[in-house]
Amino acid sequence: MANKRRLGRFSINPIGLGCMSLSQAYGPQPDEAASERLLHRALDLGCDFLDTAAIYGEGHNETLVGRTLKARRSEFTLASKCGFRVTADNPRVVDGSPAAIAETLDASLRRLGLDHIDLYYLHRPDPRTPIEESVGALARAVEAGKIGAIGLSEVSADQLRRAHAAHPITALQTEYSLWTRNPEIAVLDVCRELGVTFVAFSPVARGFLAGAFETPRMLGRDDIRFAMPRFQGDDVVRNQALYGPYKAIAEEIGCTPAQLALAWLLHRDPALVTIPGTHQIAHLEENMAANEVSLSPDHMAALDTLVNQETVSGGRYNAAQQATVTTEQFA
Template identity: 60%
Template sequence: MAKRKIGQFEINPIGLGCMGFSHGYGGRPDEATAIAALNHAIDIGYDFLDTAAAYGMGANERLVGKALRHRRDEFTLASKCALGATREGGRAIDGTPEGIALTLDQSLERLGVDHIDLYYLHRRDPNVPIEESIGALARGVEAGKIRSIGVSEISSDLLRRAHATHPIAAIQTEYSLWTRNPEIALLDTCRELGVTFVSFSPVGRGFLAGAVDATTTYEQGDMRGPMPRFNAPNLAANLALLDAFRAVAADQGCTIAQLAIAWVLARDPAIVTIPGTTNAAHMDENMGAQDVALSPARIAELDALINQTTVSGSRYTPAMQSMVSTEEFA
């Protein structure tokens, strides 16, 4: 599959979300295993890696830096600010210019690099005009600490305001067969403005890869634990969709994870996706999705099977939803 663009960078359309090595899910590998897996990712062609200051309160950036700073010229590096440790030592959203400047310097130190290729505003601070937060990132560009600016989990209107302040290279939000919110307005706005759309969780936090069943329990700290889609009564209804999904994958000659990723990539020739995994074999599997060619009829079949009307439960709890401003279906 041809490379796709984020700002000045040309990358493989399938990148690697690194969060799971330090945050969000259970079963994290030890450091040596994690470092080996990250290097394996580069070895097999991953050239766009995504981390954040919030993941493990800086631990994920330190891990990525330790594992890969010696291979810095082999991949495009993305990280994020404004969500995580505050200047006072707590955990919150801080989109103030002062908070962003501090987090940027801390990110550079943890990663062991002199610049970050794509630095996102991880969450919009509701107490700070987005123009002020983007302005702080623009000063990071002027200082040579950031190559390009991204935003995450914001609405189309906020994207327009951010882009009017400084060119936005990419917006990142959840997008998959079972999370269609970007189709309301955001994908169209990205096409209009020339902003690359980066899809995270293309396999539905493991659900569309078959990692969840009726017996699954979640370790403490696993973000899926409270999510409505992963709990009764919604879980049983959602699991009922997987038999047909598996049958489609078998007919297509691929795994269900590959089918889910291929669907995302087929939505638009400019979309980039960053499935997250800590498992080298799953990295191989996910990368194989770029060889799965879906016909228009197959895409229509998948669209009808799993969509916002057939999936049960919201993607976030009310508390988690309050931290994002993406459009929601009625």
């Protein structure tokens, strides 16, 4: 069993489970029964940190997690998120207003079949609502016993400081992997300073570091990578050239490429936790076994030299997606 890491008052396996892909994002929605089996298998393997959100599958994901694991609620720490509002013409309007947060939280609790969520994130910072007001609404939810702790997602270091001054922040979630180093600009340092747990999502680079693009492939419009520059045109061709040498390092160590990506993160920062997502049990089992992979300083140096913000081609988000986040960017 992996050494546990701290998430506020919780002690959790450093490899959790991002549940989004059980409802949306990477092609057709998986079979419901298969998703239920995967969730149970995750707990059986010692995965005790599950991450969902109100917006995933427009509520489907929370309903799935709540229904499937109701009888095993004591076995895991649960995180969900607010901060998006669905309208008639836009399913993802950023809204961090106190009224929207309160409404979304109550709906999340109903779907989950719970009266309390362990960790509740603001999914995106709202440019129309000061971060202090959004956090104030979440603080009132803590006082009411509806949530145990407050998290933030995709915010800047300055916003984290301001939020933490308004109410203690337990976790900050942002994409982090060998090929997305943005948190290294400022956010990771501020998390360490304030005692905030950093939660890395998309740790295997949305499948790229697991071999999903080892050979060319076409993406459908129901796959969120369809709109991401790194997976398109000349950018994906240049990035594919990195994969062969990367895979060779994994073979030298004796692990899979996905395990190598996760092990790099766990060695990079002894306090962070990560939430790889999958809808396949074989991949889940592979990911959880990454806890056992040991990397030498030479391996870490080789990986850092091979895959980094200067060798990866293309932005992680397109212009519309990037406009919803404030995490610092490399020039």
